[in-house]
Amino acid sequence: MGEPALPVLLVVHDEGSAAPMRILAAARGLCRVVLLCEPDRPRVAEGLRSVGRHAEIADVTGLDTEAVGRLAAGFDPAGVVTFSERRLRLTASVAEACGLPFHTGETVDVLTDKFRQRRALAEHGVQDTRCAVVPRTGGADDVDGLDAALARVGLPAVLKPRTGAGSVDTCLVRSADECRSRLAEFAQDRDDPGEFVLEEYLPGDPDQAGPGWGDYVSVESVVVDGEPRTVAVTGKLPLAPPFRETGHLLPAPLAPGAAADAVRLERRALRALGVRHGVTHTEIKLTPAGPRVIEVNGRLGGHMAELVQRSLGYDLVAAALRLALGLPVDSPETPPGHGRGTGPGGVAFHFKVVPPPGAPPPDRASLVERLMEVPGVDLVDLADLTEIPGPSGWRAGTAGAVGVVYGSAPDHAELRKVLDRLRELLDAAWRTPEPEAPRSPFAHPRTDVRWPLITPHP
Structure with missing residues (x-):
């Protein structure tokens, strides 16, 4: 007799937090993966090229939700999962059509709609963050609606799309005129501008993590039958303007009590939103009044699987696959939030290369070589x-980074030195000579266009 057939796992695939190669590696010997996707979309096609004939693809291009459900059911799947924010809703529909566990449609609504999520957290007594839906354009015919939103939320405030991820078109507004101008700018460049929300700005407490670190963390969890199992509390590097991530580190530079407070808040939020199944990524702001929820994401966070595996030896992608298949899922051996010290292998980090606007492109090969010479750097991945990107490149959010530096350090103090050196090298790479002009004893020979890091976060 031959080996029993592996169970089929449907992965509703798109741009997201796990590439096809990573998914197939985690699935080896566990299940047969079928990728439900639109293979001709450029970003999707790029990832599929790396796996070639090893990927089994079900093309859903042009199919409506019901047709995708019928196609999916034909595989007699044992589970379904997605690593893409934009595919959460479709995955919930596939799960319903196939009778499989996943977020319910109602839970997906509050996970992907920032206004509904704020309202649900307030209704369940978790956190009341002022939030209002604002008109699409902010034009003259929408003044009453915008004025009402500003009155409800106050200034300064964070303006962001009602749905979306990666801090795309997310910024701080300090006046009604600035808010109206940003709305008009965003709407002009979008085929379907959708709705935006205006949220209360949450001030950070830099003393929580300490100088040099971001004033927010994320909590990575595996939720089994409605019970969150915390995998890690991930530290952050300071943001680039306006709200762009520049990196992550594990363990977070938090005292054990502060990490525990973040985990308690995250668990209350997950239960309030009805999350009963899956891997989650919850961002928590560290404020003077204690931890506050930035947002809850119902899927694996970007870069989190690799960072957690390097730091804790725990495979979050494999955990997501096992959970989708209804198999037992272990918890990491190392407790999350293990203080200001180091994890079992020191402090692992990702440092995102975020260029300042309009900087001249440096020579890629020589820049990689210089960055790789920094002690503690393991890999440099530059596009x-x-x-x-030009002055408006910040609108791409996290996707505006042009590369990632991966590495580790013995402890947080040593990591500061590594990051300082990386920033020095990149600052030098971004510098550009001034345009030629008549010589003057008062002229500066060079212009430094470095983009300073900041700590606010929406």
Whole structure:
């Protein structure tokens, strides 16, 4: 007799937190993966090229939700999962059509709709953060609606799309005119601008994590039958303007009590939103009044699987697959939030390369070589640097980074030195000579266009 057939796991695939190669590696010997996707979409096609014929693909291009459900059911799947924010709703529909566990449609609504999520957290007594829906354009015909939103939320406030991820088109507004201008700018460049929300700005407490670190963390959890199992409390590097992530570190530079407070808040939020199944990524702001929820995401966070595996030896992608298949899921051996010291292998980090606007593109090969010479750096992954985003490049949010530096340090103090050196090298790479002009004894020979890091977060 031959080996028993592996169970089929449907992965509703798109841009997200796990590439096809990573998913197939975690699935080896566990299940047969079928990727439900639109394979001709550029970003999707790019990831599929790395796995070639090893990927089994079900093309859903042009199919409506019901047709996708019928296609999915034909595989007689044992589970379904997604690592993509934009595919949460479709995955919930597939799960319902196939009778499989996943977030319910109602839970997906509050996970992907920032206004509904704020309202649900307030209704369940978790956190009342002022939030209002604002008109699409902010034009003259919408003044009453915008004025009402500003009166409800106050200034300064955070303006962001009602749905979306990665801090795309997310900014701080300090006046009604600035808010109206940003709304008009965003709507002009979007085929479907959708709705935006205006949220209460949460001030950070830099003393919680300490100088040099971001004033927010994320909590990574595996939720089994409605019970969150905390995998890690992930520290952050300071943000680039306006709200762009520049990196992560594990363990977070928090005292054990502060990490425990963040975990308690995260668990209350997950239960309030009805999350009963899956891997979650919850961002928590560290404020003078204690931890506050930034947002809850119903899928694996970007870069989190690799960081957690390097730091804790725990495979979050494999955990997501096992959970989707209804198999037992272990918890990590190392307790999350293990203080200001180090994890079992020191402090693992990701440092995102975020160029300042309009910087000249440096030579990629020589920059990689210089960055790799920094002690503690294990890998430098840089994209094509022939074009650096212009002044409005911040609108791409997290996707505006042009690369990632991976590495580790013995402890947080040593990590500061590594990061300082990386920033020095990048600052030098971004500098550009001034345009030629008549010589003057008062002229500066060079212009430093470094982009300073900040700590606020929406």
